[in-house]
Amino acid sequence: MEGLLPDLEVVRKDFPILSRVLADGRPLVYLDSANTSQKPQVVIDTMVDHLERHNANIARAMHQLGAESTAAYEAARDKVSAFLGAPDRDEVVFTKNITEGLNLLANTLVWPGQHQVGPGDEIVITEMEHHSNIVPWQLLCERTGATLRWFGITDDGHLDLSNIDELVTERTKVVSLVWVSNMLGTVNPIDAIARRAHEVGALVVVDAAQAAPQLPIDLAAMPVEERPDVLGFTGHKTVGPTGIGVLWARRDMLDQLPPFLGGGEMIETVTMERSTYAPVPHKFEAGTPPIVEAVGLGAAVDYLSGLGMDNVHRHEQAVTAYALAGLATVPGLRVFGPLDATQRGGAVSFEIPGIHPHDVATVLDSRGIAVRAGHSCTKPTHARFGVQSTTRMSSYLYTTPAEIDALIDGLEYTRSYFKLG
Amino acid sequence: MEGLLPDLEVVRKDFPILSRVLADGRPLVYLDSANTSQKPQVVIDTMVDHLERHNANIARAMHQLGAESTAAYEAARDKVSAFLGAPDRDEVVFTKNITEGLNLLANTLVWPGQHQVGPGDEIVITEMEHHSNIVPWQLLCERTGATLRWFGITDDGHLDLSNIDELVTERTKVVSLVWVSNMLGTVNPIDAIARRAHEVGALVVVDAAQAAPQLPIDLAAMPVEERPDVLGFTGHKTVGPTGIGVLWARRDMLDQLPPFLGGGEMIETVTMERSTYAPVPHKFEAGTPPIVEAVGLGAAVDYLSGLGMDNVHRHEQAVTAYALAGLATVPGLRVFGPLDATQRGGAVSFEIPGIHPHDVATVLDSRGIAVRAGHSCTKPTHARFGVQSTTRMSSYLYTTPAEIDALIDGLEYTRSYFKLG
Amino acid sequence: MTTDLDALYQEIILDHYKNPHHKGLREPFEAEVHHVNPTCGDEVTLRVHLAHGPQGTWVEDVSYDAMGCSISQAAASVMTDLVIGKPVGEAMAIHDEFLTLMQGKGQVEPDEDVLEDGVAFAGVAKFPARIKCALLSWMAWKDATTTAQLEEAQ
Amino acid sequence: MTTDLDALYQEIILDHYKNPHHKGLREPFEAEVHHVNPTCGDEVTLRVHLAHGPQGTWVEDVSYDAMGCSISQAAASVMTDLVIGKPVGEAMAIHDEFLTLMQGKGQVEPDEDVLEDGVAFAGVAKFPARIKCALLSWMAWKDATTTAQLEEAQ
Numbered sequence A, B: 001m002e003g004l005l006p007d008l009e010v011v012r013k014d015f016p017i018l019s020r021v022l023a024d025g026r027p028l029v030y031l032d033s034a035n036t037s038q039k040p041q042v043v044i045d046t047m048v049d050h051l052e053r054h055n056a057n058i059a060r061a062m063h064q065l066g067a068e069s070t071a072a073y074e075a076a077r078d079k080v081s082a083f084l085g086a087p088d089r090d091e092v093v094f095t096k097n098i099t100e101g102l103n104l105l106a107n108t109l110v111w112p113g114q115h116q117v118g119p120g121d122e123i124v125i126t127e128m129e130h131h132s133n134i135v136p137w138q139l140l141c142e143r144t145g146a147t148l149r150w151f152g153i154t155d156d157g158h159l160d161l162s163n164i165d166e167l168v169t170e171r172t173k174v175v176s177l178v179w180v181s182n183m184l185g186t187v188n189p190i191d192a193i194a195r196r197a198h199e200v201g202a203l204v205v206v207d208a209a210q211a212a213p214q215l216p217i218d219l220a221a222m223p224v225e226e227r228p229d230v231l232g233f234t235g236h237k238t239v240g241p242t243g244i245g246v247l248w249a250r251r252d253m254l255d256q257l258p259p260f261l262g263g264g265e266m267i268e269t270v271t272m273e274r275s276t277y278a279p280v281p282h283k284f285e286a287g288t289p290p291i292v293e294a295v296g297l298g299a300a301v302d303y304l305s306g307l308g309m310d311n312v313h314r315h316e317q318a319v320t321a322y323a324l325a326g327l328a329t330v331p332g333l334r335v336f337g338p339l340d341a342t343q344r345g346g347a348v349s350f351e352i353p354g355i356h357p358h359d360v361a362t363v364l365d366s367r368g369i370a371v372r373a374g375h376s377c378t379k380p381t382h383a384r385f386g387v388q389s390t391t392r393m394s395s396y397l398y399t400t401p402a403e404i405d406a407l408i409d410g411l412e413y414t415r416s417y418f419k420l421g
Numbered sequence C, D: 001m002t003t004d005l006d007a008l009y010q011e012i013i014l015d016h017y018k019n020p021h022h023k024g025l026r027e028p029f030e031a032e033v034h035h036v037n038p039t040c041g042d043e044v045t046l047r048v049h050l051a052h053g054p055q056g057t058w059v060e061d062v063s064y065d066a067m068g069c070s071i072s073q074a075a076a077s078v079m080t081d082l083v084i085g086k087p088v089g090e091a092m093a094i095h096d097e098f099l100t101l102m103q104g105k106g107q108v109e110p111d112e113d114v115l116e117d118g119v120a121f122a123g124v125a126k127f128p129a130r131i132k133c134a135l136l137s138w139m140a141w142k143d144a145t146t147t148a149q150l151e152e153a154q
């Protein structure tokens, strides 16, 4: 098959869990990577090596272990910075996940500063957002008196940009949107939207939780008008560990924002009466950061770069096209989102009328096939398409065509199990 | 020596890093455990096993791996709950560190609700706090118009409680204090302070970052008047990984607080217009939590319970007494905080007039001895004692008397290196 | 093959799923609750109507509207069969019995005299991800009944 | 033994530590800055006085008040020796040379003609935790000088 990663079987050997045998001796067919990705041995080994040989607190510790640990943590920042093509490595803030990153932003915009949001201001999101890019903005609006507005979705699963000029106006302070949808798979035109948002002076925030694992990203290479002001992703979906996320943001913006969490590491000086804060990125990294997790993420983005993000993307496209073709053969099955693989990422949500997604997932699971069933943290997108829940398969760089075949067979079996025509 | 952990040499074998050899072939003498503790093999192995065999997202994932991962994560909550003697396991919220936990609280108290803080209200802390228990309250006061007040410290390093009745009054909304000081070592009488605070209806918040590693804790056994309303600790100081912390709080209080971070997992239902929130603890665990970190922390508290927290505490007391005696033999050296080991924890900060703490630390480090030098994230406590920085040695359950001897020898050497009389 | 799967999807469950009993929202009622399973989005709106007599309070009617999978729908149907017409105390005891079965990891032997069609859910206990589905309407019923009793007590 | 240690604590450094040059805050000055090393708490308050002539702008005086370890104190002393009396451009070049030495992981050969007593800091580069100590006053000087020039340009 065209486009697959060269040496796919060798790549799969890098992921110990892929040889896991499940109940009834079934091999694991992991099609839930948009939920969380599996981890290559090198990420696990790097973390173990750090814990067994270099563990110490960072920055504050002046001894040899402290120097090693600090160097490893800051090297991870360099790696992530290179992975994103960040203009400045100090623009890379480590958070615990992208959810924290988005909240960091929405939370600091409440307080006095150049970017403070107030009554009459508007925040624009989309109907395609993950809950983590909805609830923080709802809280912000509730707390500041600003108004939340959003782009709708067309029937074929694209953002409806027809009213962009009415939606994004001089009142707009922030436009926050997902790059690649975790439900519909849609790849959104963040460049065109950023261009419009920047015309009216709004900040552009991009949720790259699903984009970072799949698309080559080069922030520095983007024309400034089209470059997001803020972009976040989460470690556990990019073959890294849980407990670590990344918030990249324009340096001058980070400089101007008030602090989010207060405590150790983020201070310049503290008296009982008042405190001053350290320069970014440390200003936003209060407390002992997720050190071993950052180190693991560094190994993860190195692993991805080693494979080549272009190759990873090509693989994803090939497998997704194959999956879409396979799903089209299942009678009655309806896929949500673009039906053309070139316009989308690897998460494919679908329904089989007459069988509830949980029941689909359970039957598949009994055959070792792991998919997600439910609202995939996108209730409003589901409501838009008139469904309460869906089944979602999501592939990644280690997914083989044979696994897609297993899924399609499993779906046929599910239909017969529930005695559908 | 009386009080040491039985089989100390065997216990040390559990910690791979303790056999690390540093520059010039020096064995590691790790006396920086109050900064971060080392990790036993069982914690590392538990994390590796999770990553290699059970990794999946939790709650949302319905397949076999998802069920295993969810069970492991929730079992970690049960273990932590047992470790603290929490009255209800759903009162245990996982955060990324204790700094986030304290900020979670200070941040949610800003917004409408039964515990909202406003102008005229007072927050009481102490001069002995870690920056992570100062800055969040400064930010809260700045944002609400409340006033920050604090207990002073006596010359021998105890809290000055002489003015408690003037300090803790009907205006007091929160009393937040450290149980065991990370600079002075002082063990504070949280029971008596909680009793007074509860009389005036204030919430009592206890920073147990240094207490949890050392003292047996049994919340359920405390008389309610003396029991904190909130208590937090951090994973990496209790032989667990970075990236995980614990915030325990009274259930009815957690129920009443507004959410902190918004996003996946913390919702009940989401529409574009508004959202409702899941019950605690999930309400406060937005996004994919630090799953493998929680699992690691579960193994860590099990390890500590296996040794017996009473034994760990006795060991700490014995080593600290031995260290205080040794330090007293170094000419000119001044120890800050209580000089009686029974009144303190294992962190001992000191100065040698004429040699800056950094220089002390560097000379010790050249001999493989890792200590901390600087302000230990307690600038106001340092200012209280008229010093800008100190050297701090901190022992833990794996520390041997021989390591204390090495420290004392190293200090003698440092004095001669800098040609002190 | 797939014995666990067949144990989960017993004929009784699929029958209740296809032809749910007591479905629909009815009057009168003393309490109405809306419960959601946040992880998957399953929802139930449920009403309880209690009645009183010399022998105490009993469950006169339970009506509901639910969206969800076969397990959650069938559980709601079986639950209404079990509690309607029972004294509240007895219905609560059945609830407890069902809860014990669900949390028993497949090790608990269900009592058919108490749980009737509910014994068909024994297989669910082996699917941790589905236990919440089976419990959703039971939790809603308990919540609504407690609320109704509290309201009346005031 | 401990050769690295001796390379760090060279006599020149200990001399400057015990008898720092140009210490104290003086008038006049165009800019004053306060820099802190957040990790360890070392602090410096530093003033720059620039002067102008036909050959351009030069550093007329640098005065400072500092709290910190031997390395940070000695670095401040050596820095004032190196920049006072130099044209601003040349002083900036010395700053760059010192920075390169510090960040060179012990691989950079220092140029004694440019750095004079500053070569004694070559050993610091091998102690990552101490590099910030050596740079604190240099950073403060650069900041103050840039500020002074910006003010004057307005």
Ligand SMILES: Cc1ncc(COP(=O)(O)O)c(C=O)c1O
Pocket (backbone or CB within 6 Å): A264, A286, A287, A288, A289, B034, B035, B097, B098, B099, B100, B130, B132, B133, B178, B180, B181, B182, B207, B209, B210, B234, B235, B236, B377
């Ligand atoms: C007493 C005390 N409180 C709070 C903290 C902060 O812990 P963390 O950095 O893990 O959030 C520490 C340790 O640094 C501490 O010693």
Ligand SMILES: Cc1ncc(COP(=O)(O)O)c(C=O)c1O
Pocket (backbone or CB within 6 Å): A034, A035, A097, A098, A099, A100, A130, A132, A133, A178, A180, A181, A182, A207, A209, A210, A234, A235, A236, A377, B264, B286, B287, B288, B289
């Ligand atoms: C598009 C998108 N945004 C945000 C998130 C939230 O990521 P996390 O739970 O790691 O914070 C996810 C994944 O759950 C996602 O798919």
